[in-house]
Amino acid sequence: MLYHDVTELIGDTPLLRLDPARHGLPDVELYAKLESHNPFGSVKDRVAWGMLRDELPTAVAQRRTLIEASSGNTAKALRILAAMHGLAVRAYTNRVRVDEIRDLLRWLGIDVHELPGLSECPDPTAPDDVFSVIEKQLAADPDAYLHLSQYTNERNIEAHHHGTGAEIAADLGHVDYLVGGLGTTGSTRGAATALREINPDLRTVGVVARRGDFIPGIRSETELWDVGLFQPEFYHEIVPVDAGVAVDATAELATRHGVLGGPTSGASYAATLDVLRRRPPGDGPVRAVFVVCDRVESYLSYLRKRRPERFGGTARHPTAADLDAVPRWEPEELHARRERVVVVDTRGGMAYRIGHVPGSLNIRDDQLEDSLEQGSPFPPGVTVVLVCPVGDRSVRIAALARQHGQDAVSLAGGIVAWRDAGLPLEVRGAR
Numbered sequence: 520m521l522y523h524d525v526t527e528l529i530g531d532t533p534l535l536r537l538d539p540a541r542h543g544l545p546d547v548e549l550y551a552k553l554e555s556h557n558p559f560g561s562v563k564d565r566v567a568w569g570m571l572r573d574e575l576p577t578a579v580a581q582r583r584t585l586i587e588a589s590s591g592n593t594a595k596a597l598r599i600l601a602a603m604h605g606l607a608v609r610a611y612t613n614r615v616r617v618d619e620i621r622d623l624l625r626w627l628g629i630d631v632h633e634l635p636g637l638s639e640c641p642d643p644t645a646p647d648d649v650f651s652v653i654e655k656q657l658a659a660d661p662d663a664y665l666h667l668s669q670y671t672n673e674r675n676i677e678a679h680h681h682g683t684g685a686e687i688a689a690d691l692g693h694v695d696y697l698v699g700g701l702g703t704t705g706s707t708r709g710a711a712t713a714l715r716e717i718n719p720d721l722r723t724v725g726v727v728a729r730r731g732d733f734i735p736g737i738r739s740e741t742e743l744w745d746v747g748l749f750q751p752e753f754y755h756e757i758v759p760v761d762a763g764v765a766v767d768a769t770a771e772l773a774t775r776h777g778v779l780g781g782p783t784s785g786a787s788y789a790a791t792l793d794v795l796r797r798r799p800p801g802d803g804p805v806r807a808v809f810v811v812c813d814r815v816e817s818y819l820s821y822l823r824k825r826r827p828e829r830f831g832g833t834a835r836h837p838t839a840a841d842l843d844a845v846p847r848w849e850p851e852e853l854h855a856r857r858e859r860v861v862v863v864d865t866r867g868g869m870a871y872r873i874g875h876v877p878g879s880l881n882i883r884d885d886q887l888e889d890s891l892e893q894g895s896p897f898p899p900g901v902t903v904v905l906v907c908p909v910g911d912r913s914v915r916i917a918a919l920a921r922q923h924g925q926d927a928v929s930l931a932g933g934i935v936a937w938r939d940a941g942l943p944l945e946v947r948g949a950r
Contacts, residue, residue, distance in 0.1 A: 526600070528558040529568050530682045534690045534808070541775045547795050548806040551778055551788075552687060554706075554813070559596045561813035562683075562706050563669075567596035569678030570667040579604050583665040586656060588612065588649045591620045591736065592813055593669050598627045609656075609664075611649040614867050616885060617735050619817045634869060670703050670747040679709025687808055693718050696807035698791040700737035700783040701725040701757070704749045706810055711753070722755040726783075726790040729759040731911025735821060736783045736812065741909060758790040763836055765789060766825045769815060780811040781818050787811075824888060832892065837918035845917045847931040850940040853904055860902040863887070865913060866934070874944035876906060876930075876937060887916055895925040902926045909933040 522528060533553045539545045554562035571578075571585075578585070578601075585601050587594060590612035598608040609630040615621040624631050634649055650670075657664055669675050683706060687694060694714045699707040704725070711723040730740040740759050743751070751757075762782070769785030772778040780788075787809040795807060815822075823830045853862070853876070862879035864871050871881040882890075884907065890896045897903050903925055905913035910933035920927035930937065938944060 525558050525603075526568055526572075529564045530557070531686060532556045532683075534687060535776070535778065537776050542792065544792070544795055546804045548804070549791065549795075550687075550691065550806075550808045551772075551776070551780075551784075551811050552683065552710075552808055553778070553811050554683070555778075555780055555784070555811050559592075559599055560817075561592040561596070562810060563592035563813075564596045565678040565682050566669055566675050566703075566705055567593055567600055569674045569682075570669065570672050571597065571600055574665060574667070575600075575604060578606060578665045581662065582606070584609055584663060586611070586653055586664040586666050587668070588653060588670060590615050591617075591624070591817075594624055594629055594631075595627060597667070598624075598629045602628065611652055613649060616733065616821075617818055618820045620735070623817065633867065669705070673748075675703055675705030675748060676709040676712070679706045680712045682709075683810075684710035684713025688713055688717055691806060691808070693806065694721060694808055695805040696722050696724060696791070696794065697809075698724040698726060698787050698794065698807065699810040700734075700787050700812060701727050701743070701749070702737050702783075703747070704753075706812070708748060708750070708753055710810070722794075723753065724790060724794055725754045725757040726787050727757060727759050728765075728786070729761045731915060732762045733912075734760065734762050734765050734782050734786050735818060736781070737786065741911060756794065758793060760786040760789050762825055766822055768792075769822070770826075770829070772811075773815065778811055779815045781813045781815050782821060784809075784811040784813070824885070827892065837915055837922070841918040841922070842914055845914050845921065846928040847910070847914070848904060848928050849931050850937045850942055853930055853937075854940075854942050857904075860904050861897060862904045862906060862930075864906045864934070865916060866906075866908060870908075872947045874938070874946055875934065877943055877945040879906060879945075884912055884916060888919065891916070891919045891923065895920050895923040897925055899924065900926070902928065904928050904930055906930045906937075907933045909935050 533556055535551045535553055537549045542549055557564035585597050585608045587610055589610045594610040601608050611632045614633050697711050697714055707725055715721050727737055728734040728739040765782050765786035768789035769782050772780050772788050791809045862876050864875045864879045864881050865884040905917045907913040910931050913929040917927040917929045
């Protein structure tokens, strides 16, 4: 089939029926909406073009730089679309936590700025988050930039209402369940709005990462802010998924169904099966759709860290019991004992420099986890106190260290609790 512009390839993605013999629910018609088949590889292609299309002539005429809060797929799609018209893209994010994604963004020529924060999904209400930085840039030079703002732009929802959801409705008509990951929430809100026009009783399920865990592209339980496009009451259920479960489900999607989706797609598949298995007895045959939002190839380093045994490494996954066994020190206890322990701040370098527990070391969480695959890097007999933003991720790292015999504890409430307790913060490095 002949096309004359790459934007003609955005949308009209396949809807794949999954064999019940392989997903194990004989009374369920289960479909995967393959947004990974968009030309730049993700569900964000629709959003990027939907937000940019009408603004493009003015942006080109005024030579504006696109400025956006994005850690991956939106920035990628915007950059390709903008570059075709000679425009630059600047992306702000709390942190790009997948190496391949960071490399791809830079390879495409995106001006990437990583800032301190809790998540790759920005919180527009946080005074030190990426939105405040973008607002300062816009205020300083309002004619230089175009901020499309995927987290607040209603065109995000419209792109999926008139695109994703309308396509599913045309293919299937009545749908009982729609399941998708929660990042900006545009895809689930838009698609569900279209499907509710046919079935007002459609159950819409949002998927997030379990508290203290990380799945690229979606929020965790601690990041469900009532801001921007997110509306909690829109969802019948929000399902937290463990990152390990998401990775395993990602592999299952590929090997059972031939779908090379990324970890968020795996999380959505796992959540879909979980929700459908919990249906009340007597709830007859149903039709369900989940969103495959991008492809797997960009996440191999993430998959390797979560399931090293699939790459020839040794599996070390903290169980729930392991996590529960990690001692939590309150800030006052650490303050009283910090001269006799090693304190390790696991946040990014910029966040560490802005303020940290006095005397603490800075080893980023992903680097520390890599090191722990080979054993504890700390001397035996030393108590290591792990510090993260709010005291959740540090528990996992402490559990990994304890598997190697290290006496490791987590700072309860993280650096936020330390600050709120009025305890001293050291600014920049000690050297």
